[in-house]
Amino acid sequence: MATSTSLALRQTALNATHRRMGAKMVDFGGWDMPVEYSGLIAEHMAVRTAVGVFDVSHMGDIQLRGPESLAAVQHICMNDASKLQVCQAQYSAMLYPQGTFVDDVIVHKFSDNDYLIVINAGTREKDFQWVRQNVQQFHCHANDFSDYYTQLAIQGPKAAETLAKLTNLDLSTIKGYWFKWGTVCGLPNTLVARTGYTGEDGFEIYVPSDVATSERVWKEVLEAGKEFGILPCGLGARNTLRLESAMALYGREISEAINPFEAGLERFLKLDKGDFNGSQALRAIQAQGGPKRKLVGLEMIERGIARDGYPVLNAAGEKIGEVTSGSPSPFLKKNIALAYVPLDIAAAGGEIAVEVRGNPVKAKIVPTPFYRRPKKSA
């Protein structure tokens, strides 16, 4: 087990708070982050059944502003941002010219000339350089606001009731993937977005990143959620929650070697909006018959846990692919995984095997997501 090495790592404003709360810390993409507080399974279940709060301030925030900022967003991102209304957000991704992923992002339309792009922590610097290089021909300005915000994700069926105690906003007027600004914990004009990475209802709030404000807001969220059983949640639960919901993690399901067809993210790819970074290469792939491999969901049917990087085997025991992400599923109480397999195997479904430390363990291909949150009755 690694000893404390926080000197070389970046820290969010809540680093001292996490340590004070006894969180187990881990190096995530160069950030000293909490991986768990009371326990991964308890935190995971809190989000699925009540409410949990995550410090996700390590994520990045790029603002594109100016008369041609929409054109700029359209050029660098694969989804169609022209379909966004003011105060609406969409899942999207930046692509390389060969049609593979620079990063996945959430694009928020602040106004016709103002867009916020939220990016991953591990790719902050790469993404910002990429954006700057690729919007040069557009009349707009790119700002890196990542260090300005402490970003908290409040997630779970009780997230709305929790946050409602802290804001003057009527949260029922904010639909999924929409956002508003309102007073939160006494802070005016705070961004409140109904977004998240857990598969549950929830909100992400963006507050000033000074330590005093960040600590106060964190404390008030925990107080507000106390009656519902709120737990502070770390990156361990964040990973198992997003895996159950089959949400991609950059570096695993998506990367600079993977395109949106392979990753099953075609619904966020709008080739008909016109030319953009990667569109030509993707049209060519389509014309040649599409992807040769696809991301599938796996459920272990023999005893064993498939983990990141484990080989996937065909009936003859030959390696045909690899697990991108695999783990026990705390809510479903099964062992699940996502893996790339050849197109014909993905299409046929059925049984397959995962090599778990030298031994083939049977698994079956299952539809994703593994978990879907229950629909609220009318």
Place this chain on the structure above:
Amino acid sequence: MAYPQNYKYTREHEWIEVTGNKGAIGITDYAQNSLGDIVFVDAPKVGDKVEKGAVFGSVESVKAVSDLYSPVSGTVTEVNETLKDSPEKINSDAHGTWIIKAQLSNPGELDSLLSAADYEKFIAEETGN
């Protein structure tokens, strides 16, 4: 956390409780705490041989796999079958939850294991305390 005085320990965070020529083997509280929620135990079968310092199985938490190293050489006489359905017992009572029991083939090997005091000193150094 009090580490039982009558157990012996390894630097890989296993403990052994010896009765006569038999030893009950598990992992320490420090190990279960590092691992987090344990979800899977891969143990050998009754009759299998174990060798001092060699891997005899593994313990998995949600986020990690950890090999189990035998403190002694011998033959497996019992396996804790309850860990198939309730591996989390190790989290709630690491020192009271044995994983295997083995007949020792070379009791002299016990001399090179750590006492409770030595083990506590060892983990204090590991965590920089």
